[in-house]
Amino acid sequence: MKIYFPQWQGAGIGEGIEAGAKTVLDYLDNPEFIAIPLSTVPAGANGVQKHQINNYDAITEQLARFKKQLEQKQPKTLQTIGGDCGLEIVPVSYLNQKYPNLGVIWFDAHADINKPCDSASCNFHGMPLRTLLGEGEPAMNTLLSSTIEQHQIHYVGLRDIDATEKIRLDAGNIYHPKKLNIQELLDTLSRKRITHLYLHFDFDCLEPTDYDKTYYRVPDGVTIKESIACIEALQSHFTIVGSSVLESTTLSQDELQPITPIINLLMK
Ligand SMILES: NC(=[NH2+])NCCC[C@H](N)C(=O)O
Numbered sequence: 001m002k003i004y005f006p007q008w009q010g011a012g013i014g015e016g017i018e019a020g021a022k023t024v025l026d027y028l029d030n031p032e033f034i035a036i037p038l039s040t041v042p043a044g045a046n047g048v049q050k051h052q053i054n055n056y057d058a059i060t061e062q063l064a065r066f067k068k069q070l071e072q073k074q075p076k077t078l079q080t081i082g083g084d085c086g087l088e089i090v091p092v093s094y095l096n097q098k099y100p101n102l103g104v105i106w107f108d109a110h111a112d113i114n115k116p117c118d119s120a121s122c123n124f125h126g127m128p129l130r131t132l133l134g135e136g137e138p139a140m141n142t143l144l145s146s147t148i149e150q151h152q153i154h155y156v157g158l159r160d161i162d163a164t165e166k167i168r169l170d171a172g173n174i175y176h177p178k179k180l181n182i183q184e185l186l187d188t189l190s191r192k193r194i195t196h197l198y199l200h201f202d203f204d205c206l207e208p209t210d211y212d213k214t215y216y217r218v219p220d221g222v223t224i225k226e227s228i229a230c231i232e233a234l235q236s237h238f239t240i241v242g243s244s245v246l247e248s249t250t251l252s253q254d255e256l257q258p259i260t261p262i263i264n265l266l267m268k
Helices: 017-028 056-073 084-097 128-132 140-144 163-171 182-191 224-237 252-268
Strands: 004-005 078-082 103-107 153-156 197-204 241-245
Touching: 004 017, 004 056, 004 224, 017 078, 056 084, 056 140, 078 084, 078 252, 084 128, 084 140, 084 197, 084 241, 103 128, 103 224, 140 252, 153 182, 197 224, 197 252, 224 252, 241 252
Parallel strands: 004 078, 078 241, 103 153, 103 197, 197 241
Antiparallel strands: none
């Protein structure tokens, strides 16, 4: 099943995220994408914080809609154009309940493993993995179809980590290498007997001199070439049951050009 969900409220003000999602949708030009309508609850500059999460009501309303759609349709696979990273709690928890021991590959500059009380920004897109572990805001647990275990998480391109996130990463068995080593990643997944994968792709994992039309720009990322090689290696060794492309902000098809090979690999 193909989903278009331009959620931006998880990024606080979320400037450019909804329009950026539309640019990707227009590029793919495929009527199979089903749109999840955004909440009309005021958000961003007029947003309200609850449980130390900005735009809480807007986010939970539309995520519940997304979850219901999956429960009704029971898709075997999911490809999502986002949107901010907070939306991942729905597809990842859904697929994890269908495919136990799902490997989650988190291509991202950020760890997205904050607890609401630890997050300096209070933006939910910095919290999805903590929520998926069942350690987030308890009121959001109804949005989860399952919870994941820490050993299922594998980062690629991670380099901007909050101090409290670092404590959580180091406390457990969470794969977070300083530098991408594709063979080591493949071996790690095989050793854990992981067969099915979810590929989360926030474009801010990329080296900004390769692509910088993203909500955050963090130096020293993975190159476009490296990330293509990594996705191809994962696709050839494992069964990919879900993928996402997130947080690109360009309005222009020309500017999107450098990342279209990644979009093609993950969304076609
Ligand atoms: N999905 C993202 N872009 N996450 C960025 C999170 C940045 C920071 N760690 C925060 O919690 O606010």
